[in-house]
Amino acid sequence: MNQPNFANLRCPWGQTRDEIIQNFHDHEWGKMKLEDQYLFEMLVLQLFQSGLNWRVILHKRENFRKAFKDFDPVAVASITEREVNRLVGDASIIRNRRKIESAIQNAKAILMIQAKYGSFAKFLQEMVPMQIMHNPEIFEDVPTSSDVAKNVAQKMKEEKFVFVGPTIIYSYLQSIGLINDHIECCPFKYQG
Known part of the structure; x- marks a missing residue:
């Protein structure tokens, strides 16, 4: 009897031979990791991903890590105008x-949040105290926003995030x- 090919059951965007994308899908996306440095990393990568796609960003991830x-x-909050020009x-x-x-x-906003809440993770968990688990049957059912995201975005803007x-x-x-x-x-x- 043939074993099912579980690789083909992944979310469609994780069904790839691109190991970087596949590893992100398999081991990071949807997996709770609430350490402030990682939270900041993901925020920076999401910011740069806007208007592009994850493949471009994830393939440049190590370069972003060095640059930021x-x-x-x-360290990032103290980047000078000269360093910005270099970047x-x-x-x-x-x-x-x-x-x-x-x-x-x-x-800079994260540093203010850490001073106010103790950590960026605590700030986020005040709005999203536990993982939200959706149960989409097909990937087309996955939303691109929600009331929770709108609330978190609004609160972050109030705390000077851009x-x-x-x-x-x-x-x-x-x-x-989350x-x-x-x-x-x-x-x-x-x-x-």
């Missing part, structure tokens, strides 16, 4: 001044595991 000082919010010329990342400056502003609309935040919540939108037949819905 291992996603250390303290705008860095072909190994997305050379968008507005997005680069937004990442710096968001690092480039955090409801669609970006919905995708962000998926990437950090929302799990793996389709029901995906073998990675409940495992990492």
